[in-house]
Every structure is written in structure tokens, then in C-alpha cells.
Amino acid sequence: MHLKNFQSPVEFSLTNYYLKGEPVINQTRKTKDLTGIFQDQKAYESLYPEQLIYSVQAWMPVPEGTPGGLFFGVSTIMPGKVGNEYFMTKGHFHSKSDRAEFYWGLKGKGMLILMDLNRNTWAEEVCPGSLHYIGAHIAHRLANTGDENLVVGACWPSDAGHDYDEIAANGFSARLVEVDGKPRLT
Ligand code: S6P
Ligand code: ZN
Numbered sequence: 113m114h115l116k117n118f119q120s121p122v123e124f125s126l127t128n129y130y131l132k133g134e135p136v137i138n139q140t141r142k143t144k145d146l147t148g149i150f151q152d153q154k155a156y157e158s159l160y161p162e163q164l165i166y167s168v169q170a171w172m173p174v175p176e177g178t179p180g181g182l183f184f185g186v187s188t189i190m191p192g193k194v195g196n197e198y199f200m201t202k203g204h205f206h207s208k209s210d211r212a213e214f215y216w217g218l219k220g221k222g223m224l225i226l227m228d229l230n231r232n233t234w235a236e237e238v239c240p241g242s243l244h245y246i247g248a249h250i251a252h253r254l255a256n257t258g259d260e261n262l263v264v265g266a267c268w269p270s271d272a273g274h275d276y277d278e279i280a281a282n283g284f285s286a287r288l289v290e291v292d293g294k295p296r297l298t
Contacts, residue, residue, distance in 0.1 A: 135173075138168075140164055152194055168185055185265070198289070204252070206273055207275045217244075217262075220261050221238070221239055222264070225288055235297055
């Protein structure tokens, strides 16, 4: 019998929402990485190309594509807008499109924008403690509607992958914009 205590190689801070340890990947998306995502081209071009829009940390304990494993991620979306459209992630379907995912709100205020294969789009409010099940064949994107960072946890299958092409080509069928100071899907 083995009764040794081991420590997990990765820690998640409940105070600053940071993943610490190895192996953790850190990804940033700046204005210059989000060409074609926002509607207002003029407003987009007026932003500083190096401005950080969102970052993602992920613990991928098994190689990407492994069947049966799980990944753990934390997405942080900065507050701000391009014209009247909130800062948001690129959004994607999973490459293995039937793979689901959990999101949960940790900090800040935002919306999870969801779209099915028939291009029906809807949104769920994200706040600390909100829990979101993203089912099979549903594209997903996060938008920050508040004035502080939006931090969201995620867990998804290690063989899900990301399909950005469909969203890059056709977008979602609705956009989350500010109307009279409030978020609205239009
Ligand atoms: C992965 C999961 C998240 C997103 C992240 C960034 O399946 O949904 O970790 O990758 O929120 O969004 P995007 O659309 O740029 O990958
Ligand atoms: Zn996903």
C-alpha cells in the first residue's frame, strides 16, 4: 500500500484567478489578432494594435487531441468596447463539434453568447458563481459588459479542438452591443 502525499503540479488562485505551475499555457489576444471580429471597422482601427483584449491560461495535462482527457482553462476579458460592441473572444465551435464544455463565472460581469447549427443565437448572463453548460454543436463566445475584468473558468474535453473558421467566415447571427447603457443582442 502506498500512502505518500503528492502535490498537484498546478494551482489555481482563488484570489487573483491565476493558474500557477507546470504545464500551463498562456495565450494573449490583442487588437491586432482580432481582425474582422468586430463590426465597426473604423473604431477597430482606432485602437492601439498591441492593446490586450483577452488572455487565456490553460492546464492541458494530456496532449491536445487525446480522447478521454480534460482541459482546465481561465479566460480573462478586459473591459471595453469597439464602437458600441463589447470586447469579446473570437468564438468557436469545437472541431469535434459534439464535444460539450462547462464555463463558470469567477469575477466581473458579462455574457456568454451561444449559437446553434441553425444559427439561432442567444446569451446567458455571466457573473461570479454562474454556471454554464455549453452543449454539443454550440458555438460560444464571451463578452465583457462590465467595467472590470471578466474572469471565467472552463473545462472541456481534450479531443474537442477549436474550429474558428465558421465564425471567422460568417460570424454569429447576432452581436452584443450597448444600447442605452445596457447590453442587447441585435
Ligand atoms: C476552449 C474554451 C475557452 C476559449 C477562450 C478563448 O474550448 O472555450 O478556453 O478558448 O475563452 O476564446 P476563443 O474563442 O478565442 O478560443
Ligand atoms: Zn470551447
